[in-house]
Amino acid sequence: MTKTSxxxxxxxxxxxxxxxxxxxxxxxxxxSATDAVEHLVGLxxxxxxxxxxxxxxxxxxxxxxxxxxxxxxxxxxxxxxxxSTIHTHTAxxxxxxxxxxxxxxxxxLYGFRAGLTGVDLDRLATxxxxxxxxxxxxxxxxxxxxxxxxxxxDPSALAIAARCRLPLVQVTPRGLWRQSxxxxxxxxxxxxxRPSEPAPAPDATVLRYLAAFGPASVKDMQTWAGxxxxxxxxxxxxxxxxxxxxxxxxxxxxxxxxxxxxxxxPAPARLLPEFDxxxxxxxxxxxxxxxEYKGRTWRGNQAHCTLLVDGFLAGVWRVEETxxxxxxxxxxxxxxxxxxxxxxxxxxxxxxAVLNGSSAYDIQYDIRFGTVVRG
Numbered sequence: 001m002t003k004t005s006x007x008x009x010x011x012x013x014x015x016x017x018x019x020x021x022x023x024x025x026x027x028x029x030x031x032s033a034t035d036a037v038e039h040l041v042g043l044x045x046x047x048x049x050x051x052x053x054x055x056x057x058x059x060x061x062x063x064x065x066x067x068x069x070x071x072x073x074x075x076x077x078x079x080x081x082x083x084s085t086i087h088t089h090t091a092x093x094x095x096x097x098x099x100x101x102x103x104x105x106x107x108x109l110y111g112f113r114a115g116l117t118g119v120d121l122d123r124l125a126t127x128x129x130x131x132x133x134x135x136x137x138x139x140x141x142x143x144x145x146x147x148x149x150x151x152x153x154d155p156s157a158l159a160i161a162a163r164c165r166l167p168l169v170q171v172t173p174r175g176l177w178r179q180s181x182x183x184x185x186x187x188x189x190x191x192x193x194r195p196s197e198p199a200p201a202p203d204a205t206v207l208r209y210l211a212a213f214g215p216a217s218v219k220d221m222q223t224w225a226g227x228x229x230x231x232x233x234x235x236x237x238x239x240x241x242x243x244x245x246x247x248x249x250x251x252x253x254x255x256x257x258x259x260x261x262x263x264x265x266p267a268p269a270r271l272l273p274e275f276d277x278x279x280x281x282x283x284x285x286x287x288x289x290x291x292e293y294k295g296r297t298w299r300g301n302q303a304h305c306t307l308l309v310d311g312f313l314a315g316v317w318r319v320e321e322t323x324x325x326x327x328x329x330x331x332x333x334x335x336x337x338x339x340x341x342x343x344x345x346x347x348x349x350x351x352x353a354v355l356n357g358s359s360a361y362d363i364q365y366d367i368r369f370g371t372v373v374r375g
Contacts, residue, residue, distance in 0.1 A: 010215060010244045010252065013263035015287035016311045021259045022212050023278050024058035025270050025308070031059060033067045034075050034090060041208050042087035042097070043277065045078050048180045050273030051088045053305065056354045057270045064177040064355060071175050074192055078170040080163060083226035084108060085275070088175070091192050098167040098188065099199040104226050105164040115154025116161060124149075128162035129187055136171045136184035139163075167196060202233045207255065213281050215244055215254035224281035250284070267311030269340070269347045274303035279313070289313045293333055307332065309340055319352070324364055326352050331370040341369070 010018070020026045024036065033055055037043055043051040052064045067088075070076045077094050081087045081101055089097060109116065124146065131137055131145050139159045146158040162168070167188040173181040189195050202225075209221050218231050234241075234253055244252045254260070272278060279288055279297070293313050297304050304316035307330060315332035328348045336344065348367045 007243045007245050007251070010246055011263060012247060012286055014260065015215065015246065017261040017263060017265045017267065018215060018259065019213060019287055020267055020311050021261055022214060026261065026265065026267060028058060028060040030061065033059065033062065034070045037076055037088060038090045038093065040212050040277065042081065042089040042093060044275040044280070045086045045088040046275050048175055050275060052177060052355065053271070053273035054276055056351055057272055062354060063357060068176045072172050077188065077191065078175045079167060079188060082224060094169065094188050095192065095194070095196045096200055099196055100202060100205060101225060101227060102199060108164050109161055112157040112160055115157030119150050119153050121161060121165060124158065124161055125165040128166055132168065132186045133190045136186045138182060138184055202230055203237055206230070206233050206237055210253060210255050211258060214258060215252040216282060217250050217252055219283040223283045269343045270308040271317055271347055271351050272306045272308060274305050276306065279306060296333060307344065309336065309344065326356060327366045327368060328352055329368045329370045
């Protein structure tokens with residue numbers, strides 16, 4: 001949206017600091033793991049470790065077992081929601097956000113029509129629910145069972161249709177720290193022992209999105225949620241919001257009392273997981289990703305864990321564990337000053353201490369700085 005008013009302009013650094021504050025990345029917070037997952041409206045969880053890395057970067061006193069305990073207690077779950085990707089959500093959010101994005105999950109099936117010719121999708125949903133509620137099933141088991149009903153259909157399309165039509169959660173031990181098993185699925189309602197909520201109006205989620213990712217445009221939220229046509233919700237909420245524009249004249253909405261720190265507020269180095277929502281939840285990612293580093297966190301279909309320096313993407317990292325020794329390698333995109341390098345090293349040591357259950361820095365570790373990643 002082109003600038004048409006005298007709304008204040010927010011620079012990229014101001015947007016960066018505001019977003020980092022909402023994302024609990026300017027300073028670590030004492031929130032519990034469950035409360036942090038709720039505040040952040042879920043954590044990307046395509047793989048098992050990212051939610052643990054994400055919380056290690058954001059929470060003071062975090063221990064990985066805390067999230068595992070919450071998962072075993074069914075206070076948090078792993079389920080496909082925004083952008084058709086697996087997220088770790090609180091139980092309450094699982095039962096409300098999945099209905100919110102259900103229409104988008106239904107639209108995914110358009111790409112599988114050829115493999116679903118002659119398949120009654122309502123009947124498929126009923127049969128699939130009966131199967132996974134009788135006992136958790138892997139996608140392979142679900143495919144094989146559904147093929148007995150529709151032998152001429154594409155097996156993969158049948159399983160994807162079940163995942164799109166039903167709110168399927170990954171049951172534990174999948175997702176637990178250092179003991180994760182294969183993906184087995186049941187319905188959210190069965191796992192949590194209560195029904196899903198009716199599909200809500202998006203207004204409340206708009207406010208929560210702004211609290212965790214704002215200030216933001218309509219397109220920003222649509223990118224985060226994988227939804228379209230959210231302009232009406234923003235317009236309904238406009239009287240209670242404040243507006244800004246970015247350096248390109250795009251209108252940004254925000255909560256009146258939300259923090260918007262000064263652009264010069266210090267932003268400590270942070271090690272984030274692959275697919276962290278900080279980097280994926282805006283149409284314009286320049287508030288975190290410098291133009292020269294756009295696309296640098298991907299290699300083929302895989303994403304790297306990412307390094308923030310001074311609040312912006314500055315490199316990638318990886319950790320390798322052998323026995324009781326951990327090696328964390330940082331690959332910066334540019335040259336780090338001695339003070340920045342020391343800052344990154346300190347954060348890397350802290351990260352390894354958290355992930356290895358040590359309150360002191362007495363674990364066996366190596367922190368290495370590798371070759372700059374190209375392309």
